[in-house]
Amino acid sequence: QVQLQESGPGLVRPSETLSLTCTVSGFSISTSHSWGWIRQTPGKGLEWIATISHTGSTWYDPSLKSRATISANTSKNQVALQLTSATASDTAVYYCARVPAWELHWIDPWGQGILVTVSS
Amino acid sequence: SYVLTQPPSVSVAPGQTARITCGGNNIGSQSVHWYQQKPGQSPVVVIYDDNDRPSGIPERFSGSNSVNTATLTISRVEAGDEADYYCQVWDSGRDHYGFGDGTKLTVL
Numbered sequence: 001q002v003q004l005q006e007s008g009p010g011l012v013r014p015s016e017t018l019s020l021t022c023t024v025s026g027f028s029i030s031t032s033h034s035w036g037w038i039r040q041t042p043g044k045g046l047e048w049i050a051t052i053s054h055t056g057s058t059w060y061d062p063s064l065k066s067r068a069t070i071s072a073n074t075s076k077n078q079v080a081l082q083l084t085s086a087t088a089s090d091t092a093v094y095y096c097a098r099v100p101a102w103e104l105h106w107i108d109p110w111g112q113g114i115l116v117t118v119s120s
Numbered sequence: 121s122y123v124l125t126q127p128p129s130v131s132v133a134p135g136q137t138a139r140i141t142c143g144g145n146n147i148g149s150q151s152v153h154w155y156q157q158k159p160g161q162s163p164v165v166v167i168y169d170d171n172d173r174p175s176g177i178p179e180r181f182s183g184s185n186s187v188n189t190a191t192l193t194i195s196r197v198e199a200g201d202e203a204d205y206y207c208q209v210w211d212s213g214r215d216h217y218g219f220g221d222g223t224k225l226t227v228l
Contacts, residue, residue: 105210
C-alpha cells in the first residue's frame with residue numbers, strides 16, 4: 001500500500017524559498033504514475049501546484065510556474081517542491097499526491113499534509 | 121481560472137439521499153472527480169471520471185455529469201459521510217486544474 005509523507009520546515013521567512021520533500025513508500029516513483037503537489041488554504045481552497053511524471057515530465061500551474069520547481073530523486077524515492085520568493089499568501093497545508101497517469105487528472109492517494117506558515 | 125460552483129452546505133437525514141452539485145460552463149464535456157475530506161484529514165477520492173468508484177468506496181456513492189452541472193449522489197446517508205466534498209476538473213484549455221470551493225455535508 002503506497003504511503004506519502006511530506007516533510008520540511010513549518011515556518012518560512014518572507015522572500016525565502018519554501019522547500020518540501022515527499023517520501024513515498026510501498027511504491028517506486030520511477031515505475032509508473034505521476035506525482036503532484038497541491039495546497040489548501042481557508043481563503044483560496046485547493047490549488048494544484050505541479051506534477052512530475054515517472055519519466056520526469058513536469059507541469060506547473062501557470063500562476064506559479066515562475067516560482068515553482070518540482071523534482072524527483074529516484075534513489076531516495078522522493079518528490080520535492082521548491083517555491084521561491086515566498087509570501088504570506090503561500091501559507092497553506094501542502095499535500096503530496098499520486099496521480100494514476102500523466103494523462104489522467106485525479107489524485108489517489110493524498111499525503112497527510114504539512115502546514116507551512118510564511119511569516120517573519 | 122475555470123470556476124466551479126458548489127453549494128456551501130447540504131443537510132440530510134440519515135438514510136436519505138444527498139445530492140451535491142458542481143456547476144461549471146460546459147462541465148459536461150470534462151471529466152469530474154470528487155473528494156471527501158473529513159475534519160483534520162486529507163482528501164480521499166470517492167468518484168473519478170464522472171461516475172467511477174475507486175476500490176473501497178461504497179456503492180452508495182455515485183456521480184453524474186451533464187451539460188453545466190455535475191452531481192455527487194450519496195444514497196442511504198450515514199453519520200460517517202459527514203464531511204466536506206470537493207469537485208475537481210482538468211481544464212486543458214486553460215492548462216489549469218480547477219477545484220470547487222467545497223460543500224459541507226451535514227447529517228442531521
